[in-house]
Amino acid sequence: DIQMTQSPSSLSASVGDRVTITCRASQSISNYLNWYQHKPGQAPKVLIYIASTLRSGVPSRFSGSGSGTDFTLTISGLQPEDFATYSCQQSFSTPWTFGQGTTVEI
Amino acid sequence: QVQLQESGSGLVKTSQTLSLTCAVSGGSIRSGGYAWSWIRQPPGKGLEWIGYIYHSGRTHYTPSLKSRVSMSIDTSKNQFSLQLSSVTAADTAVYYCAEWSDNYYFDSWGQGTLVTVSS
Numbered sequence: 001d002i003q004m005t006q007s008p009s010s011l012s013a014s015v016g017d018r019v020t021i022t023c024r025a026s027q028s029i030s031n032y033l034n035w036y037q038h039k040p041g042q043a044p045k046v047l048i049y050i051a052s053t054l055r056s057g058v059p060s061r062f063s064g065s066g067s068g069t070d071f072t073l074t075i076s077g078l079q080p081e082d083f084a085t086y087s088c089q090q091s092f093s094t095p096w097t098f099g100q101g102t103t104v105e106i
Numbered sequence: 107q108v109q110l111q112e113s114g115s116g117l118v119k120t121s122q123t124l125s126l127t128c129a130v131s132g133g134s135i136r137s138g139g140y141a142w143s144w145i146r147q148p149p150g151k152g153l154e155w156i157g158y159i160y161h162s163g164r165t166h167y168t169p170s171l172k173s174r175v176s177m178s179i180d181t182s183k184n185q186f187s188l189q190l191s192s193v194t195a196a197d198t199a200v201y202y203c204a205e206w207s208d209n210y211y212f213d214s215w216g217q218g219t220l221v222t223v224s225s
Contacts, residue, residue, distance in 0.1 A: 041218075
């Protein structure tokens with residue numbers, strides 16, 4: 001199985017901050033990397049797919065980059081509704097695997 | 107985008123079988139190319155993909171759970187189901203159903219349902 005490691009596991013930030021979350025794969029996954037946002041009691045939603053493609057309807061302050069084994073999710077100008085948990089997921093090969101999640105807190 | 111809603115027992119006894127159903131609305135479960143997945147998140151841990159099923163009935167399960175998992179699909183009811191046998195406390199988790207997009211990501215998700223395994 002491909003292991004996905006996120007860092008940090010949690011971070012504290014303020015509205016307006018620029019936030020960066022990293023995800024590392026245990027082997028090369030090309031650009032088959034997705035980012036999700038999830039909040040308690042709500043359906044998770046995809047933000048970025050294929051490493052850097054913004055899902056339709058997702059605000060442009062979210063961006064993704066990387067290829068191979070190292071990837072980054074950046075939120076430029078954190079908004080109140082962005083306080084949530086973010087998870088990366090590789091779609092290179094089954095079993096599809098997720099990172100352990102990064103919680104963005106106030 | 108379709109909407110998904112999980113339902114099933116929230117409390118299962120140790121060694122018994124967990125059963126959940128995901129109702130799909132706003133679209134047909136028969137849409138070609140899509141797969142329907144189950145994902146879970148144990149308390150304090152990351153998300154874990156359990157497996158998927160196509161509208162044809164073809165399935166693929168994660169190896170660690172393969173011996174205990176069974177998925178089925180009912181196109182007439184526009185829903186799909188998960189069964190996990192011989193459960194233990196380690197199977198306690200929030201279980202999500204999700205649609206696998208042909209762009210290689212989980213597009214629509216249900217809100218999740220907590221299943222607790224207890225003796």
